[in-house]
Amino acid sequence: MEFRYLGRSGLKISEITYGNWLTHGSQVENDVATECVRAALDVGITTFDTADVYANGAAESVLGEALKGERRAGLEIFTKVYWPTGPKGHNDVGLSRKHIMESIDGSLRRLQTDYVDLYQAHRYDTFTPLEETMQAFADVVRQGKALYIGVSEWTADQIRAGAQLARELGIQLISSQPQYSMLWRVIEDxxxxxxxxxxxSQIVWSPMAQGVLSGKYLPGQPLPEGSRAADDKGGAGAIQRFMRDDVLSAVQNLKPIADDLDLSMAQLAIAWVLQNDNVAAALVGASRPDQVRGNVKAAGVTLTADVLTRIDEALGDVVVRDPAQTAANAPKKRPA
Structure with a gap:
């Protein structure tokens, strides 16, 4: 495993980070989820990312149980706050002081830890003053419940405003967690x-574009049984933007490139995001332990400039680059 510094901090994290968005507490049984976490530890992954909203807290609970007994100082545990959780009451959402202070305690209890290494704003809350949000995060840090603060899917302007307030409050805003892949490059500009x-620095989610870049979805063909695109628990909705025949055809053009490098298409996709020097880690989930062992082989892979050019030519105009997509995909009203 290779390790990278997270932002302008002294914290190092594994460049392949294990995430449990659509798996723990929902897609896979708890014993299989635990096997995946054990596989991650066995191959050298030390960084684990979750959120209170994943399976309404169940994902945090499964992860906490799976990591129980591990040396806490040897792990980096990340979680997030914003989306509706618990009974989904009128204050069980957003980045108000009330929701943040209550949510961190719930996350720590489910994760069975005294602190998280990184506490992230899962989206930007347009209904709460940013000053209130950052002050609450600062208090969470000063109480020792989180070591660092990060954000997810914030625009550049929102990141600038948050970083300035963090500096004024004496805390470190060190990370951004956006979607990023060969097909979705909206953060680059x-x-x-x-x-x-x-x-x-970036901790990027969906480096395989919800599995599309693995090459398992073929244009004009039925969806593979048990795949994310066929999942009715949330996976199908997240993947739809990539399930067009022109995209799927372009993705198949990547197979000769992966073969030439003796990589799977999934490994090529993960290695690609790690070529960006502002990316600290690629978030990778798994529904089977063998997926973890396969994905980790992307760590430390260097892609030459010629290979990167071949990838761009293979994908052509199906790549989404418009930076306005970050704001366009943000919640337009507070979720209920």
Whole structure:
């Protein structure tokens, strides 16, 4: 395993980070989820990312149980707050002081830990003053419940405003967690330059574009049984933007490139995001332990400039690059 510094901090994390968005507490049984976590530990992954909203807290609980007994100082545990949780009452959502202070305690209890290494704003809350949000995060840090603060799917302007307030409050905003893959490059023009300037790095989710870049979905063919695109528990909705025949055809053009490098298409996709020097880690989930063992082989892979050019040519105009997509995909009203 390779390790990278997270932002302008002294914290190192594994460049392949285990995430449990659509798996723990929902897609796979708890014993299989635990086997996946054990497999991650066995191959050298030390960083684990979750959120209170995943399976309404169940994902945190499964992860906490799976990591029980491990040396806490040898792990980096990340979680997030924003989306509706618990009984989904009128204050069980957003980035108000009330929701943040109550949510961190719930997350720590489910994760069976005294602190998280990184506490992240899962989205930007347009209904709560940013000053209130950042002050609450600062208090969480000062209480020792989180070591660092991060954000997810914030625009460059929102990151700038948050980073300035964090500095004024004496805490470190060190990370951004956006979607990023060969097919979805919307962070490159604005979020990444702002992050470099401010001392944040990216922890990217969906480096395989919800599994599309694995090559298992073929244009004009039925969906593979048990695949994410066929999942009615949330996976199908997240993957739909990539399930067009032109995209699926372009993705198949990547297979000769992966074969030439003796990589699977999934490994090529993960290695690609790690070529960006502002990316600290690629978030990778798994529904089987063998997926973990396969994905980790992308760590430390270097892709030459010629290979990167071949990838761009293979995908052509199906790549989404518009930086406005970050704001366009943000919640337009507070979720209920």
């Amino acid at each position: 604005e979020v990444v330059p702002a992050s470099r300037e401010l001392g944040l």
